Amino acid sequence: xxxxxxxxxxxxxxxxxxxxxxxxxxxxxxxxxxxxxxxxxxxxxxxxxxxxxxxxxxxxxxxxxxxxxxxxxxxxxxxxxxxxxxxxxxxxxxxxxxxxxxxxxxxxxxxxxxxxxxxxxxxxxxxxxxxxxxxxxxxxxxxxxxxxxxxxxxxxxxxxxxxxxxxxxxxxxxxxxxxxxxxxxxxxxxxxxxxxxxxxxxxxxxxxxxxxxxxxxxxxxxxxxxxxxxxxxxxxxxxxxxxxxxxxxxxxxxxxxxxxxxxxxxxxxx
Amino acid sequence: xxxxxxxxxxxxxxxxxxxxxxxxxxxxxxxxxxxxxxxxxxxxxxxxxxxxxxxxxxxxxxxxxxxxxxxxxxxxxxxxxxxxxxxxxxxxxxxxxxxxx
Numbered sequence: 226x227x228x229x230x231x232x233x234x235x236x237x238x239x240x241x242x243x244x245x246x247x248x249x250x251x252x253x254x255x256x257x258x259x260x261x262x263x264x265x266x267x268x269x270x271x272x273x274x275x276x277x278x279x280x281x282x283x284x285x286x287x288x289x290x291x292x293x294x295x296x297x298x299x300x301x302x303x304x305x306x307x308x309x310x311x312x313x314x315x316x317x318x319x320x321x322x323x324x325x326x327x328x329x330x331x332x333x334x335x336x337x338x339x340x341x342x343x344x345x346x347x348x349x350x351x352x353x354x355x356x357x358x359x360x361x362x363x364x365x366x367x368x369x370x371x372x373x374x375x376x377x378x379x380x381x382x383x384x385x386x387x388x389x390x391x392x393x394x395x396x397x398x399x400x401x402x403x404x405x406x407x408x409x410x411x412x413x414x415x416x417x418x419x420x421x422x423x424x425x426x427x428x429x430x431x432x433x434x435x436x437x438x439x440x441x442x443x444x445x446x447x448x449x450x451x452x453x454x455x456x457x458x459x460x461x462x463x464x465x466x467x468x469x470x471x472x473x474x475x476x477x478x479x480x481x482x483x484x485x486x487x488x489x490x491x492x493x494x495x
Numbered sequence: 496x497x498x499x500x501x502x503x504x505x506x507x508x509x510x511x512x513x514x515x516x517x518x519x520x521x522x523x524x525x526x527x528x529x530x531x532x533x534x535x536x537x538x539x540x541x542x543x544x545x546x547x548x549x550x551x552x553x554x555x556x557x558x559x560x561x562x563x564x565x566x567x568x569x570x571x572x573x574x575x576x577x578x579x580x581x582x583x584x585x586x587x588x589x590x591x592x593x594x595x596x
Contacts, residue, residue, distance in 0.1 A: 413582070420589045424588060
């Protein structure tokens with residue numbers, strides 16, 4: 226499928242296209258579209274990063290203990306909230322009181338995935354997480370982070386003992402099973418996020434196309450057809466709502482699974 | 496009942512052998528087995544996923560009926576379980592999407 230370059234990609238390539246092309250040529254990598262070497266998903270990621278950075282820097286100046294505004298309270302709900310689904314709550318439930326030191330990394334990943342998923346609701350933009358390399362990148366970061374946490378906490382030998390299972394005689398069976406299941410975590414994180422985002426965009430586009438055909442067909446009949454033909458065009462709105470729901474849910478799952486992995490890596494066995 | 500089964504098998508046999516008619520002009524279209532298999536695979540994955548999600552929802556509703564005070568934890572566990580089961584069916588969709596031309 227050929228990729229339609231959106232206006233963000235055009236702008237980013239105007240700014241950073243030449244250095245990017247020079248870097249890719251130096252590494253002997255052929256870009257998919259030499260006119261626009263930075264692809265859609267990379268420029269959308271940069272846009273999400275820029276918007277989040279501006280938003281959070283603006284919010285940081287307005288943080289106040291005595292008079293929190295509405296925005297501060299909304300953002301604090303991501304951290305800790307009455308339903309116990311904030312990042313800090315999840316870490317405390319799973320990793321104990323010392324779990325709060327993982328909040329910066331896991332919270333950042335969660336917020337990045339959330340904004341990447343939701344940005345496709347804006348009309349001319351598309352979701353970077355619908356391209357397989359972006360969720361793969363996020364999953365690699367999570368994989369490296371939880372293994373790093375385990376290594377730092379237990380030391381290499383201590384962390385290796387985790388892979389040998391509960392009892393030493395079972396180690397020859399447990400070791401390959403544990404290694405494969407850890408690699409499978411990488412795969413499942415990637416595919417779950419990518420396919421959910423891709424499919425919900427696909428469903429919306431599909432139903433929009435179908436109802437558009439109905440509208441055009443009804444419009445050819447007579448003027449009343451144009452009037453009544455608008456009604457089927459409201460059907461894809463349900464799919465936009467589904468897309469928003471799936472986006473938030475998948476960002477939540479992409480936060481809680483790394484919480485569980487990190488807690489498992491730094492767990493002390495009794 | 497048996498007559499309908501025999502009739503159905505006869506119809507399917509005709510449909511599968513139908514492309515042989517093209518042998519007259521020498522061009523036999525290759526059956527796209529990948530597409531047929533992917534259709535069945537996706538149907539089976541969606542059916543199994545739907546059954547599992549039904550069981551999860553039923554368990555959650557019964558747990559809520561027994562213990563309405565634990566509604567928050569039950570709801571949290573239900574949503575998490577449903578999302579993970581959904582992703583299993585979507586892995587099949589990923590393969591379908593990558594392999595079907």
